[in-house]
Amino acid sequence: MSLDVIVFGAMFVMTLGAGLAMLFARNAVHVALLLVLSQIGLAVAFLLQGAFFVAAIQIIIYAGAIMVLFLFVIMLLGVDRREVLDEPLRGQRPLALGLGVLLTAQVLYIAWRGVDLAFAGTGEAAIQEVNSDPGNVLGIARVLFGRYLLPFEVTSVLLIVAVVGVMVLTRRMYPAAPNVDTDIPGTEAEEVAV
Amino acid sequence: MGAIADFLGGPDVVIAIVKVVVAFAALLVATLLTIWFERKVIADMQARIGPNRWGPFGVLQTVADGIKLFFKEDVRPRYADRWTYGLAPVMAAVPSFLAFAVIPFGDHVTVGGERVDFIVSDLNIGVLFFLAAGSIGVYGVVLAGWASGSKYPLLGGIRSSAQLISYEIALGLSLVPIVLVTNSLSTVDIVAAQAGSVGNVDLFDGTFLQGVSELFEVIPNWYIWSQWPAFLLFMIAGIAETNRAPFDLPEAETELIAGFHTEYSGIRFALFFLGEYIHVVVISAMAVTLFFGGWNGPIVDEFLPWIWPVGWFLVKTIAFVYLFIWLRATLPRLRYDRLMWLGWKRLIPASLLWIMVTAVVNVNPEGVDEQTLRSIRLAVFGALFLLVLFVVAKGDPRLKQVVTPERPRSRRAQKQGVKSGSS
Amino acid sequence: MSLPAYLPILFLLVLSTLFAVASIWVSSKLGPRKWTVAKLQPYESGIVPEEGVAENERFPVKFYLVAMLFIIFDIETVFLYPWAVAYEELALFGLIEMGVFVGLLVAVYVYVWKRGGLEWAE
Numbered sequence: 014m015s016l017d018v019i020v021f022g023a024m025f026v027m028t029l030g031a032g033l034a035m036l037f038a039r040n041a042v043h044v045a046l047l048l049v050l051s052q053i054g055l056a057v058a059f060l061l062q063g064a065f066f067v068a069a070i071q072i073i074i075y076a077g078a079i080m081v082l083f084l085f086v087i088m089l090l091g092v093d094r095r096e097v098l099d100e101p102l103r104g105q106r107p108l109a110l111g112l113g114v115l116l117t118a119q120v121l122y123i124a125w126r127g128v129d130l131a132f133a134g135t136g137e138a139a140i141q142e143v144n145s146d147p148g149n150v151l152g153i154a155r156v157l158f159g160r161y162l163l164p165f166e167v168t169s170v171l172l173i174v175a176v177v178g179v180m181v182l183t184r185r186m187y188p189a190a191p192n193v194d195t196d197i198p199g200t201e202a203e204e205v206a207v
Numbered sequence: 208m209g210a211i212a213d214f215l216g217g218p219d220v221v222i223a224i225v226k227v228v229v230a231f232a233a234l235l236v237a238t239l240l241t242i243w244f245e246r247k248v249i250a251d252m253q254a255r256i257g258p259n260r261w262g263p264f265g266v267l268q269t270v271a272d273g274i275k276l277f278f279k280e281d282v283r284p285r286y287a288d289r290w291t292y293g294l295a296p297v298m299a300a301v302p303s304f305l306a307f308a309v310i311p312f313g314d315h316v317t318v319g320g321e322r323v324d325f326i327v328s329d330l331n332i333g334v335l336f337f338l339a340a341g342s343i344g345v346y347g348v349v350l351a352g353w354a355s356g357s358k359y360p361l362l363g364g365i366r367s368s369a370q371l372i373s374y375e376i377a378l379g380l381s382l383v384p385i386v387l388v389t390n391s392l393s394t395v396d397i398v399a400a401q402a403g404s405v406g407n408v409d410l411f412d413g414t415f416l417q418g419v420s421e422l423f424e425v426i427p428n429w430y431i432w433s434q435w436p437a438f439l440l441f442m443i444a445g446i447a448e449t450n451r452a453p454f455d456l457p458e459a460e461t462e463l464i465a466g467f468h469t470e471y472s473g474i475r476f477a478l479f480f481l482g483e484y485i486h487v488v489v490i491s492a493m494a495v496t497l498f499f500g501g502w503n504g505p506i507v508d509e510f511l512p513w514i515w516p517v518g519w520f521l522v523k524t525i526a527f528v529y530l531f532i533w534l535r536a537t538l539p540r541l542r543y544d545r546l547m548w549l550g551w552k553r554l555i556p557a558s559l560l561w562i563m564v565t566a567v568v569n570v571n572p573e574g575v576d577e578q579t580l581r582s583i584r585l586a587v588f589g590a591l592f593l594l595v596l597f598v599v600a601k602g603d604p605r606l607k608q609v610v611t612p613e614r615p616r617s618r619r620a621q622k623q624g625v626k627s628g629s630s
Numbered sequence: 631m632s633l634p635a636y637l638p639i640l641f642l643l644v645l646s647t648l649f650a651v652a653s654i655w656v657s658s659k660l661g662p663r664k665w666t667v668a669k670l671q672p673y674e675s676g677i678v679p680e681e682g683v684a685e686n687e688r689f690p691v692k693f694y695l696v697a698m699l700f701i702i703f704d705i706e707t708v709f710l711y712p713w714a715v716a717y718e719e720l721a722l723f724g725l726i727e728m729g730v731f732v733g734l735l736v737a738v739y740v741y742v743w744k745r746g747g748l749e750w751a752e
Contacts, residue, residue: 040288065332066332072343073339073704077342077345081345081349082698085693085697151712154712154716154720158713158723166727173737175702176698177738179694183695223637223638226638230642231649276657279661280661280662284670293654304643308638327639328638328639330635330639336639356672357672369696369697375704392711464675474657478653548750551699566725570722
């Protein structure tokens with residue numbers, strides 16, 4: 014077994030382990046940190062595939078930007094150290110299950126047919142060609158600003174929608190009425206070694 | 208046989224380990240010296256003596272401080288989150304070390320037939336790696352603030368992380384023009400593109416200004432000439448990223464009793480500052496690499512020719528570290544809303560504008576020869592520079608309006624004025 | 631293939647992490663340890679802190695807005711890099727492409743500015 018496979022295996026274990034640990038961690042900040050860990054694991058997996066640019070993006074966007082937003086939201090709501098067990102969204106469990114199955118099916122299908130789909134049947138050779146450029150930034154640029162020009166421009170529309178949505182949501186926020194918190198203070202009290 | 212196994216089997220692995228250890232040790236020593244240098248320079252600027260007890264000129268003062276911090280009690284506040292509290296200083300220090308990995312600090316040397324480049328690792332996505340390391344550095348602040356389980360750190364942590372992410376955008380955008388003109392993300396390529404002199408400017412040929420164009424033969428071909436707006440943006444954003452004055456709100460001792468690291472003491476506290484000072488060195492080195500030709504410089508003597516590039520690199524970097532210290536001694540801290548104003552309303556539009564200007568100027572229309580393009584670009588950049596210089600010299604007209612000073616009012620009137628103003 | 635170029639980075643990561651963790655660990659062994667109730671209290675400039683107050687802390691929604699705008703502009707930055715690398719061969723076509731992309735984002739930037747999304751003090 015070559016060393017690359019071992020590293021890949023280690024990253025696989027790390028990513029999956031962090032993902033599983035997320036489900037069992039009780040603290041929202043810890044969950045976010047475990048998610049960061051699994052993002053980093055994914056970035057290294059991309060490195061092993063020779064996708065250097067994608068690996069850097071994985072760190073900058075996912076670990077560096079989106080997770081910071083998550084942490085902000087966690088702190089914004091102040092829901093640390095306590096689990097909210099009531100579910101305001103009705104029927105979210107069956108829905109989650111259904112969507113999860115759908116996602117799994119998608120991932121499996123793409124893993125099986127993805128290369129052929131993306132490169133219209135030329136398969137492995139096409140991937141090799143794109144990857145031949147060191148760091149394949151140029152390769153990505155050629156594809157992105159050539160063949161996928163329209164999706165690229167549509168992305169900016171997507172970003173605009175996101176910004177407008179945020180503006181509409183946040184600018185309508187009014188200061189909440191005081192003392193409506195139902196939080197019960199002092200339910201945590203971690204053990205203190207003295 | 209995988210690429211990794213090939214690497215581990217070859218002689219490269221020894222070189223890599225030596226380089227990593229040397230870079231690591233150099234960064235630690237650089238931190239010690241930078242802190243001493245800062246204290247000495249600021250003391251000088253404030254007509255004090257500064258540290259002078261340990262070692263010649265007090266140079267060992269930081270070592271003494273470090274040893275002291277090492278033997279301090281390790282306190283973890285009561286409401287602190289144990290693991291996150293421990294993780295935060297590590298997350299603050301490590302990314303700064305990593306960012307140094309893509310900085311070329313010299314040319315190359317041949318040892319026993321093996322070429323050794325003076326860079327830890329020449330990544331083909333070097334610039335992005337630098338940005339990625341910076342984006343991970345935010346975690347040190349945000350986690351420290353949250354994990355301390357105390358009010359001031361929480362306030363400070365969330366405020367500082369908002370500052371860091373705001374200026375991270377400007378930092379990222381300010382490097383795009385450099386990539387645009389180099390067409391490479393590798394820092395080694397960027398340094399190589401700045402070798403030699405500006406030269407070959409035939410704009411003035413045949414006129415009485417020919418002497419001027421000959422002058423260009425001795426001016427080094429650094430990006431600072433054509434990319435000075437990008438440099439200014441990079442420097443401002445870079446200083447904000449290091450949490451240094453005038454952007455040291457994360458350490459606002461007067462407002463937030465130190466902000467995110469209020470609850471940290473001993474060696475954990477030292478790690479935050481290790482990270483900060485290494486970050487200062489790295490931002491300085493990056494400014495040198497991207498805008499000031501990196502290690503490029505004349506090799507004056509052929510004895511040990513590889514030492515000259517390293518020397519030039521060090522001299523330039525120290526100049527920037529001095530700039531950091533100078534700014535700290537000179538400028539007061541920005542107010543938080545002014546800080547956000549500068550980041551969002553000035554730096555971001557300015558850097559976007561500059562990217563588009565660089566793109567327009569550097570677009571390659573077919574059928575125009577290289578020489579004419581060069582001359583046109585130089586003319587455009589020169590005109591822009593003069594324009595900005597004019598605007599800056601002119602200043603804000605609103606601030607220059609003549610006003611007649613108010614007469615000092617009586618105490619009673621003042622009191623009433625305050626009352627009516629506040630109600 | 632330049633994957634081995636990342637191994638020195640891994641070495642540096644391991645070395646610096648080890649250094650940081652080891653210095654915390656060694657320091658905790660070397661230093662004295664007499665934790666008292668007063669010493670472990672959160673520092674609030676001398677005022678006795680209330681129990682678990684940091685729990686109910688809520689922040690202005692502004693910070694959420696900043697983080698969201700940060701993501702938008704970060705994504706934009708990331709698109710700019712491959713474009714910059716390929717600019718020589720994309721030439722005028724690339725300029726128009728990116729002009730449209732940046733133009734749309736500038737439009738939304740102006741929208742946010744006009745709606746007061748960039749004001750900090752109100």
